[in-house]
Amino acid sequence: MKQLKEFSLSAGKSILTWKALSSFLSLVAVLAFFYWQVGDILFNKSIIRGSLLDLGVNWAIVAMPVAMLMISGEFDLSVGSVYALAAGGIFKLFQIGLHPLLSFVIIIVACSLIGLLHASITLKLGIPSFITTLAGMWFWRSVVNAMWSYTPTAPADAINYFDNVFGVRMGGGWFYSKFLFLIAIFVILWIVLERTPFGNSIFAAGGNFEAALARGSKPQRTKMIMFILTSTLAGFAGIVSATSAGATMTNTAMGLELYMIAAAVIGGASLTGGVGTVEGAFIGTFLLRYINTGVIQMGIESKWFQGIVGVVLLLAAVLNRNFRNKVIRRFT
Amino acid sequence: MSDNNLLHCENIHKYFGQVHALEGVDFDVGQPEVVGLVGDNGAGKSTLIKCICGIFQPTKGEIHFKGEEKEFTTPQESLQAGIESIQQDQALVEDMDIKRNFFLGREPKNSLGLLDLKEMRQASMDGLSDMGLEIRSPDVNVRELSGGQRQGIAIARALHFNFDLIILDEPTNNLSIKESKKVYEYIQQLKQNGLSAILISHAIQEVYPVSDRIVVLRNGEKIIDQDREEVEMEEVEKAIVGGEGDEDLEHLLL
Ligand SMILES: Nc1ncnc2c1ncn2[C@@H]1O[C@H](COP(=O)(O)OP(=O)(O)OP(=O)(O)O)[C@@H](O)[C@H]1O
Numbered sequence: 001m002k003q004l005k006e007f008s009l010s011a012g013k014s015i016l017t018w019k020a021l022s023s024f025l026s027l028v029a030v031l032a033f034f035y036w037q038v039g040d041i042l043f044n045k046s047i048i049r050g051s052l053l054d055l056g057v058n059w060a061i062v063a064m065p066v067a068m069l070m071i072s073g074e075f076d077l078s079v080g081s082v083y084a085l086a087a088g089g090i091f092k093l094f095q096i097g098l099h100p101l102l103s104f105v106i107i108i109v110a111c112s113l114i115g116l117l118h119a120s121i122t123l124k125l126g127i128p129s130f131i132t133t134l135a136g137m138w139f140w141r142s143v144v145n146a147m148w149s150y151t152p153t154a155p156a157d158a159i160n161y162f163d164n165v166f167g168v169r170m171g172g173g174w175f176y177s178k179f180l181f182l183i184a185i186f187v188i189l190w191i192v193l194e195r196t197p198f199g200n201s202i203f204a205a206g207g208n209f210e211a212a213l214a215r216g217s218k219p220q221r222t223k224m225i226m227f228i229l230t231s232t233l234a235g236f237a238g239i240v241s242a243t244s245a246g247a248t249m250t251n252t253a254m255g256l257e258l259y260m261i262a263a264a265v266i267g268g269a270s271l272t273g274g275v276g277t278v279e280g281a282f283i284g285t286f287l288l289r290y291i292n293t294g295v296i297q298m299g300i301e302s303k304w305f306q307g308i309v310g311v312v313l314l315l316a317a318v319l320n321r322n323f324r325n326k327v328i329r330r331f332t
Numbered sequence: 333m334s335d336n337n338l339l340h341c342e343n344i345h346k347y348f349g350q351v352h353a354l355e356g357v358d359f360d361v362g363q364p365e366v367v368g369l370v371g372d373n374g375a376g377k378s379t380l381i382k383c384i385c386g387i388f389q390p391t392k393g394e395i396h397f398k399g400e401e402k403e404f405t406t407p408q409e410s411l412q413a414g415i416e417s418i419q420q421d422q423a424l425v426e427d428m429d430i431k432r433n434f435f436l437g438r439e440p441k442n443s444l445g446l447l448d449l450k451e452m453r454q455a456s457m458d459g460l461s462d463m464g465l466e467i468r469s470p471d472v473n474v475r476e477l478s479g480g481q482r483q484g485i486a487i488a489r490a491l492h493f494n495f496d497l498i499i500l501d502e503p504t505n506n507l508s509i510k511e512s513k514k515v516y517e518y519i520q521q522l523k524q525n526g527l528s529a530i531l532i533s534h535a536i537q538e539v540y541p542v543s544d545r546i547v548v549l550r551n552g553e554k555i556i557d558q559d560r561e562e563v564e565m566e567e568v569e570k571a572i573v574g575g576e577g578d579e580d581l582e583h584l585l586l
C-alpha cells in the first residue's frame with residue numbers, strides 16, 4: 001500500500017514536471033473541443049490516416065529537429081524551401097533515370113550540405129541564424145522556382161519504389177508505414193536530446209554559450225551538427241511528401257518554417273534557446289494538424305485555421321510561462 | 333620565486349595593438365595557496381588570467397605550470413592541464429539542472445554510451461553535501477538557486493574533478509554578507525583539499541578575508557605582491573586607485 005502510494009506520488013511528480021505537459025494539455029483540450037463540436041467524424045480511419053497522419057508525419061519529421069536546433073540557440077527558417085527543393089529535386093533525378101535509392105542518397109547528401117552551408121555562414125561569420133536561414137529560405141525557394149516552373153511528375157516505378165517503403169497501409173488501415181519511420185526518428189531524437197552527452201551540449205549551447213565553451217562542451221560543433229540534421233530531415237520529409245503524394249509544386253511547404261517554430265513553442269521551446277522538448281514539438285505538430293482538420297470538418301471556412309493557430313500558440317506560450325515554472329518550483 | 337610553485341608566470345607582456353595591457357608581470361601561485369588578485373578597472377587582471385588559461389597568448393613571457401613550461405592555445409588545454417576558471421557569467425547554465433551542469437563537458441556514460449543519470453545525481457549531491465551545501469535535489473534548475481549556492485556548485489565541481497588551480501572572478505560580487513561567508517568557507521575547503529585558487533576582484537574587501545597573498549595590478553604593472561599578514565587593507569586600497577592626485581577626490585568621496 002505504502003509502495004503504491006510512493007509510486008503514484010513519484011509518477012504524479014514526473015507528470016507534473018514533464019516539460020511538454022502544457023502542450024499535451026492543449027492537445028487534449030483541442031481534441032475535446034472538436035469532439036464536442038463534430039463528434040467522432042474526426043476520429044475515423046480515413047481522417048486519421050489521411051488528413052492527420054499524412055501531412056502530420058511529414059511535418060513532425062521537421063518540427064523535432066527544428067525544436068532541437070532552437071534549444072541549441074539557433075533558428076532555421078529555410079526548412080520549407082529545403083523541403084520543396086528535396087521534393088522537386090528527387091523528381092528531377094527520377095526523370096533523368098537515376099535509380100530511386102541513388103536519387104535518395106544524392107538528395108539527402110545535398111540537403112545536409114545546405115545545412116552545413118547555413119551553419120558555416122552563421123558560425124564562422126557570426127551572422128545570426130535568423131538572417132542566414134531567412135536568406136536561405138528565399139534563395140532555395142528561388143532555385144525551386146527556377147528549376148520547376150511547371151508541376152513535375154515522376155515515373156510511376158520510381159514513385160512505387162518509395163510507396164512500398166513509406167506508403168504501405170498498416171495497423172488495420174489507421175496509418176501509413178511512414179508513421180513508423182516518424183516514431184523511430186522520434187525515439188532516436190528523444191534519446192539523443194535527453195540521454196546523451198551531445199544532448200546535454202545542445203541545452204548548454206543555447207542556455208549559456210560561454211559556459212558551454214568554458215566547460216569544453218563544444219557548443220560550436222553542436223550547433224553545426226544541429227543545422228545539418230535539421231536540413232537533412234527537412235529534405236527527408238520533402239522526399240517522403242513528394243513520393244507519397246506523387247506530385248510536388250513550386251509552392252510546396254511554403255510557410256512551413258513558421259508552423260515548425262509554432263509547434264516547437266507550443267511544445268515548450270523558448271525563442272532564446274536552452275529550453276524545449278522533442279516530444280513537445282511532436283505533440284505541437286499534431287495539434288496544428290488537428291486544428292486544420294477540425295476547422296475543415298466543422299465547416300468553418302478554412303481561412304480561420306491560421307487565426308485559431310495564432311490563439312492556440314499564445315495560450316500555449318502563456319501556459320508554458322506561467323504554469324510550468326510554478327509547478328516545477330513546487331515539485332522538485 | 334621558484335619553479336616549485338604550482339603556477340609561475342615570468343615577465344608577461346600583452347599588447348592589444350598599441351595598448352600595452354600587461355607590462356612585464358611576474359605572478360606566482362604556491363600549493364596550496366589562495367592569491368587575491370586585485371586592481372582597478374582596466375588594470376589588466378582579466379588579461380593576465382586569460383593568458384593563464386589559454387584564451388589569450390602573451391606577447392612575451394613564460395608560463396610554467398606544475399614545473400613545466402606551457403603554451404596554452406585554447407581553454408580546453410588549460411582545463412586538461414588542471415586549471416579551472418570560474419567566470420561569473422560563464423560558470424553555469426541557468427536553465428539546466430544541477431546534475432547536468434555539474435558534469436557538463438565531462439558526462440559519465442553507461443555501457444550503452446548514454447548519460448549515467450544515476451551516477452550524475454549521486455556524485456553531484458555528494459559533492460555538494462561534502463561542502464556543506466544543502467540542496468534538496470540534483471534535479472533543481474540552477475535558475476532557482478541563490479548566487480552563493482551557484483558559486484558553491486561551481487567550486488564543488490572543481491573539487492570533484494580534481495583541478496589543481498581554480499580561478500574565481502569576483503566570487504562574492506552581488507552576494508549578501510551571509511552568502512559571502514559561505515563562499516569563503518568553500519574556498520577554505522578548496523585549500524584544505526590541497527588546491528590553489530586565484531580570486532580576482534577590483535575591491536580588496538572581497539578577497540582579503542580568505543587570501544594568503546595579495547597581488548595588486550595597476551595599469552598593467554604589478555605594484556604589490558605580499559603575504560596578507562604583511563599588508564594592511566587600507567594600504568592596498570590606496571595602491572589600487574593610485575595615491576597621487578586623488579586626494580581631492582577622496583575628500584569628496586568621504
Ligand atoms: N580584447 C581586447 N582588445 C583590446 N584591448 C583590450 C582587450 N582586452 C583588454 N583590453 C585592454 O587591456 C587593458 C586591461 O584590461 P583588463 O580587461 O585586463 O582589465 P581588468 O583589470 O580585468 O578590468 P575590470 O576590473 O574592468 O575587469 C584595458 O586597457 C583594456 O581596454
Ligand SMILES: [Mg+2]
Nearest residue numbers: 374377378379
Ligand atoms: Mg576584468
